Amino acid sequence: MRRVVITGAGTINALGASVAETLEAMREGRCGIGRLDIRDVDRLTVQIGAQVRDYDEAAHFNRQQIALYDRFTQFALLAADEAIAQSGLTFEGPLAARAGVVMGTSGGGLNTQDENYRAVYEDGKNRVHPFVVPKLMNNAATSHVSMQHNLKGPSFTVATACASSNHAMGQAFQMIRAGMTDVMVTGGTEAMLCFGGVKAWEGLRVMSKDACRPFSATRNGMVQGEGAGMFVFEEYEHARARGAEILAEVAGFAMSSDASDIVMPSKQGAARAIAGAVSDAGIPLESVGYINAHGTGTAANDKTECAAVADVFGHHANDLMISSTKSMHGHLIGGTGAVELLACLMALRDGVVAPTIGYEEPDPECALDVVPNEAREARVDVALSNAFAFGGLNAVLALKRA
Amino acid sequence: MADDVKTKVIEILAEQAVLEPGDIAMDQTLEDLGIDSLGLVESIFAIEEAFDISVPFNANDPQAGDFDISSVAAIVGAVEGLVAAQKG
Numbered sequence: 064m065r066r067v068v069i070t071g072a073g074t075i076n077a078l079g080a081s082v083a084e085t086l087e088a089m090r091e092g093r094c095g096i097g098r099l100d101i102r103d104v105d106r107l108t109v110q111i112g113a114q115v116r117d118y119d120e121a122a123h124f125n126r127q128q129i130a131l132y133d134r135f136t137q138f139a140l141l142a143a144d145e146a147i148a149q150s151g152l153t154f155e156g157p158l159a160a161r162a163g164v165v166m167g168t169s170g171g172g173l174n175t176q177d178e179n180y181r182a183v184y185e186d187g188k189n190r191v192h193p194f195v196v197p198k199l200m201n202n203a204a205t206s207h208v209s210m211q212h213n214l215k216g217p218s219f220t221v222a223t224a225c226a227s228s229n230h231a232m233g234q235a236f237q238m239i240r241a242g243m244t245d246v247m248v249t250g251g252t253e254a255m256l257c258f259g260g261v262k263a264w265e266g267l268r269v270m271s272k273d274a275c276r277p278f279s280a281t282r283n284g285m286v287q288g289e290g291a292g293m294f295v296f297e298e299y300e301h302a303r304a305r306g307a308e309i310l311a312e313v314a315g316f317a318m319s320s321d322a323s324d325i326v327m328p329s330k331q332g333a334a335r336a337i338a339g340a341v342s343d344a345g346i347p348l349e350s351v352g353y354i355n356a357h358g359t360g361t362a363a364n365d366k367t368e369c370a371a372v373a374d375v376f377g378h379h380a381n382d383l384m385i386s387s388t389k390s391m392h393g394h395l396i397g398g399t400g401a402v403e404l405l406a407c408l409m410a411l412r413d414g415v416v417a418p419t420i421g422y423e424e425p426d427p428e429c430a431l432d433v434v435p436n437e438a439r440e441a442r443v444d445v446a447l448s449n450a451f452a453f454g455g456l457n458a459v460l461a462l463k464r465a
Numbered sequence: 466m467a468d469d470v471k472t473k474v475i476e477i478l479a480e481q482a483v484l485e486p487g488d489i490a491m492d493q494t495l496e497d498l499g500i501d502s503l504g505l506v507e508s509i510f511a512i513e514e515a516f517d518i519s520v521p522f523n524a525n526d527p528q529a530g531d532f533d534i535s536s537v538a539a540i541v542g543a544v545e546g547l548v549a550a551q552k553g
Contacts, residue, residue, distance in 0.1 A: 268506050268524040284525045326503060362525040 066299035067239045068465065069310040069408070071152075073145025073250075075138050076290030076392045076402050077113035081145060085402070086409050088391065089417040090438045095392050096275060096286050103258045109270040112256045113288030113393025131194055132207065133172035134254035138291035138398075139204035140211060143248055147212055150295035151307060152246060154213040161244040163216030164205045165235045166293075167227025167251035169397030170260060171220075172199030177259040204252050208293075216244050225357070226318075227251055227397035228292065229450035229458035232404070233316035235296045236460070245298040250401035252291035261287065267326070269361050275394070277358035277387035277419050278365050278433040280426035285359040288393020292401025309465040311411045314445070315344025321455025328364055328451050333357075333371035336457035340447060341375075344461040349379050351461075352443035353410045355403045356433075357451045358387020358419065359394055366428035368449065373431070384441065386434040390420040400450040404460065407446035411464040414442050470516070470548060471541045477511045478537060491538040498537075505534065512544055518551045520544075 074081065077095025078088035088095065095113040104110055120129055120137055132140065143164075154162055175198045182188045197203060202220040209218050217238065221231040228251025235249035255261070264270055264287060271284035302309055317339025321332030341348055357368055365387075373380045388406045395402055406417040415438050422435035448460045472486075479486040482498040489498065495505060502524055509520050509532075521530030532547075533539040 266506075266510070268509070268522055271523075271525070282525065283523055283529065324503075 065240050065242060067236050067296055067313045068299050068302050069294050069313060070297045070302050070307045071146035071148070071150030071295030072310060072405060072408060073142040073149070074290065074292045074402055074405060075115060075141045076292070076395065077115055077288055078392050082405060085405055089388060089406055089409060090415055092418045092420045092437055093391060094420055095288070099256060099261070101257055107258070107261050107265065109261055109265050109272055111272065111286055112261065113286060114256055115290055130192070131198055133175045133198045133203060135168055135170070135172060135252045136204040136207050138254060138289070139166060139208055139252035139293065142250065142252070142291040142293035143208045143212065146293040146295050147248065150297070152295065158246065159213045159215050161216040162214050162246040162248070163218035163244060164209045164214050164248045165219060165221065165231045166205045166208070166249065167221045167229070167231035167397045167401065168201055168204060168253055169222055169224050169227050170253060170255040171201035172203060173255050173260045174257045175199040177257040180259070208248060212248065214248060222397065223456045223458070224452035224454055225394070225396055225399060226450040226452035226456050226458040229400035229448065229460055230318065232294065232296070232400065232460060233318060233458055236313045236316050239296055239298050245301045247296045248293060249296055250291065250293035251395070251398035253396045253398035254289045255396055256287060256289045271360060274421050275360040275390045276421035276423060277356065277360040277390050278369070278426060278429040279422045280424040282360045282362065282365065285361055285389070286393045288395045290392070290395055290402060291398050292405060294401070294404065310408050311465050312463040313460065314346065314463040315340045315342070315461035316459070317343050318456070318458045321457070323455055326453050328367040329455060330367050330371045330374065332455055332457050333368060333449070333451050334374045336459040337371060337447065337449065338375045340459040340461040344445070344463070346445055346461070346463070348376055350445045351376070351383055351447055352441065353407065353416055353446040354383060354385040355406045355446065355448045356385050356387040357449045358389055360387070360389060364451065366426070368451065369429040369431050380431060384416050384432050384434050384439065386417055386419040388417050400448055400458070404448050407448050407462050410443040410446050411462060414440055416441050416443065470545050473515050474512065474541045474544050475537065477508055477515065478540070481508045489537060491536065493537050495534060516544065516548050516552070518547045520547060
């Protein structure tokens with residue numbers, strides 16, 4: 064069977080504007096969550112988020128580009144630039160014709176929607192900018208990455224809420240494994256931190272007003288983040304033949320649907336996806352050393368996720384590490400799995416496991432090694448990345464050390 | 466005023482539980498009424514809209530906000546308290 068490896072990674076998120084900055088922050092257990100700096104924040108009940116700060120779009124894009132690029136597209140382009148530069152690939156000829164982009168996002172151009180609804184409803188304007196639709200559409204980021212890098216193969220956007228980017232990367236993985244293409248650019252992007260974006264989440268009453276504390280008995284909800292993570296997935300022989308640096312192997316992927324509740328997670332659905340990814344990778348359960356948890360910091364997710372891990376791994380659940388980096392970069396919704404995959408790369412490549420920060424008090428319902436508050440050095444051969452979306456749609460990736 | 470609050474809260478819970486207001490007893494719990502966490506969040510929203518008040522409630526920790534949801538009577542009492550505090 065064709066094997067798939069990662070030869071490039073890029074990101075921008077609240078922890079940093081590159082992979083190196085992000086991993087350094089994760090190693091140090093730095094928190095990217097703070098008071099939101101957005102319009103009408105005083106009318107929000109939840110006033111915190113993991114925002115990309117000190118970001119000047121004009122430093123990266125010209126006026127014509129900004130007119131077309133919503134914030135979620137900008138993040139995707141910046142992350143893709145970094146990932147493709149690291150891979151050393153230039154997309155031309157037959158390679159370009161088959162290489163594509165599969166990206167996850169949930170909100171798409173939500174800032175553009177928010178601004179323009181405000182213009183017509185609140186300000187009473189009867190005219191909007193001509194590019195509102197091409198700017199807000201969910202596939203805009205995918206299309207601009209494709210245009211920017213001459214990626215002419217199969218390209219589309221996946222929207223499965225909090226699992227979007229894992230579903231996207233799983234799709235890219237399977238396309239390469241199946242022989243449809245040798246290279247895919249894949250990941251996820253999200254920019255939901257605008258008044259309407261946060262207000263909608265407030266309604267569900269699952270957001271924390273002070274911090275994201277996954278697995279801690281004192282956890283009181285999730286905190287939204289924003290940003291993008293992008294990767295170059297490449298067929299193993301193709302990468303080896305050109306002497307590319309291999310960051311990790313994507314060894315397995317599985318998805319499942321709870322088919323039970325639109326917001327409450329299911330242990331069985333999560334467990335089927337976790338076990339499925341390990342089985343797809345063809346590796347023993349005992350080889351899994353680290354799981355980057357979905358770990359949202361809500362009461363419901365964290366206990367369900369721990370129960371699912373305990374069910375799948377049995378005794379080995381006590382020997383593996385599981386951490387939630389959402390405690391640092393927040394929940395990037397449709398982009399979250401992509402940024403979290405960076406923590407898996409760090410564990411596999413550098414032997415450093417990112418911590419779950421904000422951890423205050425053990426919860427008997429989350430009695431696993433959650434790597435509390437401080438990063439840990441450990442050799443990890445296999446890492447999993449969990450994503451469990453609202454709607455009960457689960458997607459888990461299994462990565463192996465190169 | 467107090468009776469108005471009680472009547473309205475019971476109406477809201479009845480609608481959520483798909484029951485007639487007359488079928489709801491004050492000592493019943495949300496579980497008795499078959500109202501799950503999503504139904505509770507929706508009921509709280511309806512209460513906030515009906516009385517123009519803000520209810521402190523986090524679904525992660527339903528006990529934290531001092532908004533007692535242990536029975537229909539408790540909810541009515543809590544709403545009366547909030548109406549008095551926020552509209553008085």
